[in-house]
Amino acid sequence: MGADATGAVVAPARPQIRISGAVKSYAGRVVVNVDDTILGNSPIEGLIGPNGAGKTTLMRLIMHSTPLDSGRISLLPPGGGEVLLSSEPTSRMAHHGVVKSNQVIMDFDRLTILDSLLLAAVEGRYEQPHRVFSERAALKRHEDEIRHHLDFFGFTDRTTFALSAGEKKLLDIVRCLLLKPTFLLLDEPTAGLPEDLTEKVMTVVRELAAAGTAVVIVEHDLNVIWNLCDEVLFMAEGSVILRGDPQSIRSNRTVVEKYLGEGHV
Ligand SMILES: Nc1ncnc2c1ncn2[C@@H]1O[C@H](COP(=O)(O)OP(=O)(O)O)[C@@H](O)[C@H]1O
Numbered sequence: 001m002g003a004d005a006t007g008a009v010v011a012p013a014r015p016q017i018r019i020s021g022a023v024k025s026y027a028g029r030v031v032v033n034v035d036d037t038i039l040g041n042s043p044i045e046g047l048i049g050p051n052g053a054g055k056t057t058l059m060r061l062i063m064h065s066t067p068l069d070s071g072r073i074s075l076l077p078p079g080g081g082e083v084l085l086s087s088e089p090t091s092r093m094a095h096h097g098v099v100k101s102n103q104v105i106m107d108f109d110r111l112t113i114l115d116s117l118l119l120a121a122v123e124g125r126y127e128q129p130h131r132v133f134s135e136r137a138a139l140k141r142h143e144d145e146i147r148h149h150l151d152f153f154g155f156t157d158r159t160t161f162a163l164s165a166g167e168k169k170l171l172d173i174v175r176c177l178l179l180k181p182t183f184l185l186l187d188e189p190t191a192g193l194p195e196d197l198t199e200k201v202m203t204v205v206r207e208l209a210a211a212g213t214a215v216v217i218v219e220h221d222l223n224v225i226w227n228l229c230d231e232v233l234f235m236a237e238g239s240v241i242l243r244g245d246p247q248s249i250r251s252n253r254t255v256v257e258k259y260l261g262e263g264h265v
């Protein structure tokens with residue numbers, strides 16, 4: 001957070017994503033049907049709901065890695081204007097600051113961790129990403145930043161090729177950080193991670209949000225949701241049916257009945 005001329009702390013301006021009548025069906029079955037909804041009202045928003053509720057599909061629709069059947073999704077940058085994301089190619093999303101974790105994206109059979117991340121760091125910005133390897137200044141700049149993130153997550157050997165699912169997950173989060181998102185979508189970023197690494201992921205998410213990035217996180221580890229999120233959206237059967245502060249969502253009858261179960265509250 002910054003401070004204004006009077007010294008008062010001012011919240012950083014964040015982008016928002018506007019979803020308007022977004023519908024997606026597979027084989028005649030509607031899996032997403034989201035009316036007018038704004039994402040990014042709060043710095044960190046949780047998106048929860050039962051398996052199959054449409055959370056991942058909604059994120060894919062935002063990234064335009066899946067096309068909408070109808071409706072529109074746009075980015076509202078803090079300075080004004082509107083970018084119609086649903087007519088942009090997925091490859092342009094990082095350029096607009098919209099970044100999503102992908103779980104498994106990098107080919108570690110051929111490239112080292114460092115080289116994979118170097119390429120990932122510039123994929124949204126360079127026409128020819130491989131040029132990062134021949135431009136010393138760019139290489140140095142990104143290398144330092146990558147080392148910083150790898151050290152934080154405890155990667156000691158950056159020249160490895162084969163990695164566990166958990167390591168790939170963390171490296172995908174590092175990739176997201178390197179892309180300098182203004183709007184970050186995280187789909188189950190801590191699934192399968194041990195507690196200490198889950199804490200670290202939460203720390204970087206908090207830091208990003210404090211610096212002005214809007215974050216939407218899907219997570220089944222509800223401790224992460226309750227601890228991290230300023231606001232929670234509850235999705236069921238393709239629609240966002242409730243939103244509110246974590247406490248009110250946690251104790252809401254519908255959420256308990258459809259998702260949390262009676263023993264939870
Ligand atoms: N590519 C696809 N083809 C057919 N059905 C799909 C496809 N992707 C998702 N679905 C279906 O859409 C529904 C919502 O899935 P998803 O968005 O992955 O839910 P969530 O992430 O909330 O668990 C599920 O019933 C799923 O089977």
Ligand SMILES: [Mg+2]
Pocket residue numbers: 055056057
């Ligand atoms: Mg999912």
